[in-house]
Amino acid sequence: MRIADLVTASFLMLLGAIVVFDASRLGVGWSTDGPKSGFFPFWLGVLLIAACAVILVQAARRAGLAPFVTRAQAGPVLKVLWPAVALVVLTQWLGLYVSAGLYAGFYMRWIGRHSWLAVLALAILFPLATFFIFEKWFLVPMPKGPLEAWLGQ
Amino acid sequence: MGIENLLLGFHVAITPYNLFVAVVGITLGTIIGVLPGLGGANGVAILLPLTFTMPPTSAIILLTSLYWGALFGGAITSVLFNIPGEPWSVATTFDGYPLARQGLGGQALTAAFTSSFVGAFFSIVLITFFAPLLAEIALKFGPPEFFAIQLLTFSSFVGLGGGSPLKSLVSILLGFILAAVGLDIVTGQLRMTFGLVDLMKGFDFIIAVIGLFGIGEILLSVEEGLSFRSARTGMNLRVVLDTWRILPRYARTFVRGSFIGFWMGFKPGGATPASFMSYAFAKRFSKHPERFGHGELEGVVAPETAAHAAGVAAMLPMLTLGIPGSPTAAVMLGGLIIWGLQPGPLLFKERPEFVWGLIASMYTGNILGVLMVLAFVPFFAAILRIPFAILTPVIVVVCAVGSYAVHSNMIDIWYMVIFGLVGYVFKKLDYPLAPLVLALVLGDLAENALRQSLIMSQGSLAIFVTRPIAGAITAVALLFFALPVLTPWWRRLRGAVVPAQGAS
Numbered sequence: 001m002r003i004a005d006l007v008t009a010s011f012l013m014l015l016g017a018i019v020v021f022d023a024s025r026l027g028v029g030w031s032t033d034g035p036k037s038g039f040f041p042f043w044l045g046v047l048l049i050a051a052c053a054v055i056l057v058q059a060a061r062r063a064g065l066a067p068f069v070t071r072a073q074a075g076p077v078l079k080v081l082w083p084a085v086a087l088v089v090l091t092q093w094l095g096l097y098v099s100a101g102l103y104a105g106f107y108m109r110w111i112g113r114h115s116w117l118a119v120l121a122l123a124i125l126f127p128l129a130t131f132f133i134f135e136k137w138f139l140v141p142m143p144k145g146p147l148e149a150w151l152g153q
Numbered sequence: 154m155g156i157e158n159l160l161l162g163f164h165v166a167i168t169p170y171n172l173f174v175a176v177v178g179i180t181l182g183t184i185i186g187v188l189p190g191l192g193g194a195n196g197v198a199i200l201l202p203l204t205f206t207m208p209p210t211s212a213i214i215l216l217t218s219l220y221w222g223a224l225f226g227g228a229i230t231s232v233l234f235n236i237p238g239e240p241w242s243v244a245t246t247f248d249g250y251p252l253a254r255q256g257l258g259g260q261a262l263t264a265a266f267t268s269s270f271v272g273a274f275f276s277i278v279l280i281t282f283f284a285p286l287l288a289e290i291a292l293k294f295g296p297p298e299f300f301a302i303q304l305l306t307f308s309s310f311v312g313l314g315g316g317s318p319l320k321s322l323v324s325i326l327l328g329f330i331l332a333a334v335g336l337d338i339v340t341g342q343l344r345m346t347f348g349l350v351d352l353m354k355g356f357d358f359i360i361a362v363i364g365l366f367g368i369g370e371i372l373l374s375v376e377e378g379l380s381f382r383s384a385r386t387g388m389n390l391r392v393v394l395d396t397w398r399i400l401p402r403y404a405r406t407f408v409r410g411s412f413i414g415f416w417m418g419f420k421p422g423g424a425t426p427a428s429f430m431s432y433a434f435a436k437r438f439s440k441h442p443e444r445f446g447h448g449e450l451e452g453v454v455a456p457e458t459a460a461h462a463a464g465v466a467a468m469l470p471m472l473t474l475g476i477p478g479s480p481t482a483a484v485m486l487g488g489l490i491i492w493g494l495q496p497g498p499l500l501f502k503e504r505p506e507f508v509w510g511l512i513a514s515m516y517t518g519n520i521l522g523v524l525m526v527l528a529f530v531p532f533f534a535a536i537l538r539i540p541f542a543i544l545t546p547v548i549v550v551v552c553a554v555g556s557y558a559v560h561s562n563m564i565d566i567w568y569m570v571i572f573g574l575v576g577y578v579f580k581k582l583d584y585p586l587a588p589l590v591l592a593l594v595l596g597d598l599a600e601n602a603l604r605q606s607l608i609m610s611q612g613s614l615a616i617f618v619t620r621p622i623a624g625a626i627t628a629v630a631l632l633f634f635a636l637p638v639l640t641p642w643w644r645r646l647r648g649a650v651v652p653a654q655g656a657s
Contacts, residue, residue, distance in 0.1 A: 005582055012323060019330055022345045034608040037342045040600045041333045048326040051319050058319075068581065069376070076375040077577075084368070084549050084573075088566050096554065104546040112542025122543060130554060138203040140558045 004068035005059040013052040019045030083107055095145030097127040159281060162509030165210055166517050174211050175514060178218025179522045183529075185219065186226020187536050191367060191548060193223035194480040194590070198362040199555030201488050209492040210510040216488060217468075217511065218518045220481050221273070224464050225526045226533065228265040228457060233258055233534050241424040241460040244432040248445060248452030259392035260399075261453050262530055267400055268407065268454045270523040272462035275411035276418065277515045280469050284501075284512065287473040291498035296605035297616050299474075301626035303599045304617075305633070306476050310588040312633030313426075320584045328589040331356045332596020339604065351564050358487050358593045360556045362480065364569040365586050367552040369576020371545060388530045396450075403454045406435050410455050414462025419470050419478055424463035431459030465515065472508060473498055475598065480587045483594040 019041050026038030069077065083103060090099035105123030108114045134140045165171065185196035197216050204212035227242040232249035245265060252261035294302075307325050311318045334345045335355030346352040410431040417427035435455035436445045445452045467478030475496035477483035489496045494504060501508050526533070556569040576586060592599075610616035617627045 001582075004578070008578060008582055008584075012327070015327075015330070019345065022347070026342055026344060030612050034339070035604050035612070037337045037340045037344055040603065041330065041344060044326050044330050044333070048323060048330065051322050051326065055317075055319050055323070073376045077372050080372060080375050080545060080549075081574075083546075085570060087546075087549065087553065088570055091553070091566065092563060096550075096557070100546075100550045100553075104543070104550065107546040108542045110542075111545075112540050114540070114542065126547065126550070130550065134203075134554060134558070139206065140202060140554075141561060142554060142557060143563060 001066045001068050002059055002062060006056060009052045009055045009059060013049050013056070016045045016048035016052065019048065079111065083110075091143055093145060095148055096142040097131055098145055098147050100130060101127040158285070158505060158509045159513060161506060162511070162513030163517075165506050165510030166214065166513035171211055171214050171510075171514065172517065172521075174215045175218040175518050175521055176525070178215045179222040179225075179518065179525055182219035182222020182224075183226040183229070183522075183526060183533050184222075184536060186223035187230055187533050188544065188548065191551075192227075192370070193220050194484055195363050195366040195552070195555075196223055197481055197484045197488075198359045199367075199551060201359055201484065201491070202555065202558035204488065205491065209489075209494060209504075210507050212488065212492060213485065213507070213511050214514045214518070216485050217514060218522070220464070220485075221518050221522045222526075223481075224273075224461055225266060225269060225522055228269060229262065229526070229530060229533055230537065232261045232265055232453070234537060241428045241456070241463070243425070244428045244456035245453055245460075247432065247456075248447070248449050251446070251448035252450070252453065255448050257448065259388040260396045260450065262388060263393045263396040263527065264400060264450050264453045265457045266523050266526050267397065268410070268457035269461040270519055271407050272411050272414050272458035272460070273465045273515075273519045276415050276462045276465035276469075277512070277519065279415055280465065280472075280515070281512055284469060284473050284508075287469070288498040288501040291474050292502075294474075294498070294622070295620075296602045296609065297620050297623040298626065300599065300602035300606055301617055301623040301630065302474055302476055303595060303602065304630040305626050306470075306595075307588060307592065308630040308633035310585065310591075312636035316583050316585060318637035320582070321588055324579070324584050324586065324589040325592045328592025329596050329599070331361070331589075332358075332593050333600065338597070339601070354560065354562075356568065356593065357559055357565065358484065358590060359559050360565050360568050361572050361593055362484055362590055363552050363556050364572025365576035365579075365590065366480070368549070368569060368573025369580060369586075371548060372573065372577040373580055375545075388527075393527055399450065400454070403451050405438070406431075406451055406455050407458055409434055409438075410458030411462045414459035414464075415466045417459070418463025418466030424460050424467070424479065427463040428456035428460040431455040468515070471496065472500070472511070477591060477594065480590045483591045487594050 023038030023042035023045060026041075027036035028038045028042040029036055083106065087099055087103040090102065094102075101123040104126050105119045108122055109116070109119045130142075134142060166175075181200070182193070182196060185191045186193065196219055200216065200219060204215060207215070227237065228245055228249075230236045231242040231245040232253050235246050235250040237243040237246050249261045249265060252258065310325065311321045330345075332355070335343070335353055337344050343353060413431045413434070414424075414427045417430065418424060432445075432452060432455045435451050436442050439445065439449075439451060441449070464479070467482045469478070471477045471482040471486050475486065475498075477486045486496050494500060494507065552569060553566050556565045557563070559565060579586060579589075606616050607613075616623070618624045
């Protein structure tokens with residue numbers, strides 16, 4: 001927990017430094033008609049660096065033994081995270097509907113060990129329902145891929 | 154002045170279409186409140202893009218109804234599954250779950266819903282009368298006053314939010330920084346884009362909310378190991394009527410909870426402390442404090458009344474000042490801007506049918522809501538029996554759809570994943586997420602108020618102190634900011650004095 005705290009605070013300090021750097025490029029002072037573009041971000045960045053510095057010192061002084069995540073916790077978290085990332089990658093190539101079907105079906109079979117029939121039913125019905133609700137009813141277009149192009153959508 | 158405006162509002166709220174919208178909103182909201190990983194704030198965020206084509210009044214009715222539904226849904230999971238869907242439902246689990254385990258789940262739920270309704274109704278009545286007055290006062294506010302109120306909003310997160318004050322401050326700063334990315338509308342310059350086209354549009358609060366609260370919450374809940382041990386609902390008309398016969402005994406608890414809730418609620422982040430405070434008071438004034446925690450009905454009534462009174466009261470500053478009191482209200486405020494409405498006191502003058510339609514819909518929405526949840530509890534509780542392996546991908550896909558729908562931009566789904574990770578890490582390290590979201594929504598408004606104030610004063614910060622109203626608000630804000638430093642110092646001082654007196 002202590003290391004995670006230190007890393008996060010350091011990262012945020014770096015972010016603060018980038019903000020301050022960009023703000024000074026834009027000008028932090030007073031122009032003819034008011035504060036320049038960099039004025040507000042500059043002070044946000046300065047305060048962020050200062051607050052994180054204190055957090056760093058406080059965290060460094062504390063003896064934290066509890067780990068950020070235990071091995072037993074990290075497993076389930078990664079099992080949710082990487083399929084979700086895979087969904088986003090797939091969406092770029094195959095469109096949302098096909099990816100959502102593949103993703104939901106895979107997850108159901110892998111984690112839940114549901115029967116193939118149930119997996120197939122969800123993998124087909126869920127994207128279809130999403131399609132009709134969002135695309136047809138609310139007229140919000142979703143990313144599409146080769147399958148939709150082939151179907152002429 | 155109040156009554157005919159309210160009648161005008163009911164005229165808007167009680168059209169078949171708007172009532173239908175309210176029913177849809179409450180149903181979706183209750184489902185969202187029951188599901189782990191989806192709460193009021195990101196439910197509203199996901200649905201927001203779908204409302205762009207609706208008339209603004211119907212759109213806000215849909216979103217507020219969703220919010221009421223989510224509040225009711227939180228009570229269902231707290232009582233039946235011992236899972237608080239929202240932080241302010243935590244106190245409800247103390248006595249709600251023991252009651253459900255004793256087979257009195259129906260009683261506990263009836264008490265919870267009825268208390269929610271009473272608390273909410275109390276706040277709505279107060280809003281009906283106070284909102285126009287507050288808006289009238291706020292009409293005289295200039296940029297310095299608005300900036301001072303922003304300062305007050307964020308100072309209360311730091312000073313009264315609990316947890317680490319420095320980490321609250323970091324969350325606020327991060328929200329403002331994210332809000333500043335992109336085009337500066339005043340000077341037309343690009344800020345913090347570093348030549349990247351994707352950064353030019355900036356970060357949308359909707360995607361931040363979906364990632365931080367949606368994806369982050371799922372990651373957290375799988376880490377804790379989701380296990381639903383459901384108690385039986387045991388809900389039927391007889392139980393409802395029998396419980397209603399008992400409830401008047403707790404009249405004092407209802408009144409106390411409502412006042413605590415309203416008072417805490419119009420300040421940001423107030424619902425959670427309000428629910429705990431109301432529970433603590435009920436326990437202290439009870440004749441049987443030892444029964445609390447083992448299934449005392451009053452222990453359900455107290456936090457639920459306060460939480461809902463607070464949840465509704467959060468709408469008051471959003472409507473009158475354009476400052477949201479909770480993350481969900483912040484998302485709604487973002488919605489107002491997208492629908493082309495300028496949030497703030499002028500709204501009462503320029504769009505009375507919108508404001509009063511919304512206020513009237515709070516009455517209809519809560520009446521419909523309490524009847525619907527009472528009638529359909531078993532259906533909503535059944536949602537949690539859907540296997541986890543089906544629920545998770547469905548929630549993730551719905552979040553992705555909601556993120557993409559905002560700008561039809563693939564990069565937004567990536568931002569959602571990144572915000573999800575940030576939300577997970579921040580939650581574990583005790584960085585609060587609510588101030589980040591509020592700062593992200595209010596960023597441009599706050600910066601403009603600051604700039605205009607400084608232009609008025611030729612660059613002198615004294616303008617926030619010398620104007621009477623702004624000065625008073627700034628003073629309170631500074632006090633809140635200083636509170637985390639002052640409190641230990643004050644305690645040490647008192648701690649040093651008391652033994653000294655004892656020695657002499």
